[in-house]
Amino acid sequence: MLTIICITILAYCIMGKDIRSLLDKLEGIDWKGKSQDLLNKLKPYALKVGRMAARPLLQFYYVMTDRNTTTLERALIYAAIVYTISPVSLIPNAVYRLQGVLDEGAAFLYVYKKVKDKITPAINGKVESTLNEWFGAEYEIVEG
Secondary structure (H helix, E strand, O other): OHHHHHHHHHHHHHHOOOOHHHHHOOOOOOHHHHHHHHHHHHHHHHHHHOHHHHHHHHHHHHHHHOOOOOHHHHHHHHHHHHHHHOOOOOOOHHHHOHHHHHHHHHHHHHHHHHHHHHOOHHHHHHHHHHHHHHHOOOOOOOOO
């Protein structure tokens, strides 16, 4: 149910519709538990698509888990991540090729525009640490 509400909120925000009644349905959500479940789904996807494609998704994830993130921002981020990693799409990639990728891209860019100021150096540090854990160190600093 959370996924449907969050994706609906994302779609309504993009269309400029009122989302207050939908936001009310998110009161009492255990975002900490939901974010851990999301990370467990994100890792296999990341390993499939690679380090570079996983980076922005992890940035979103760590913004979502930040205590200063609002419920609306959490809902938008949750929807963007789930919509990106889900094999189900409103416009199927296999059928519509480029258009099938564009709906995910539009959702992702909309959310990025909303939360980009919350992607701090500390969040980027967490992202790099997670990527190194999942993929191995990208490089090592050699002191000479």
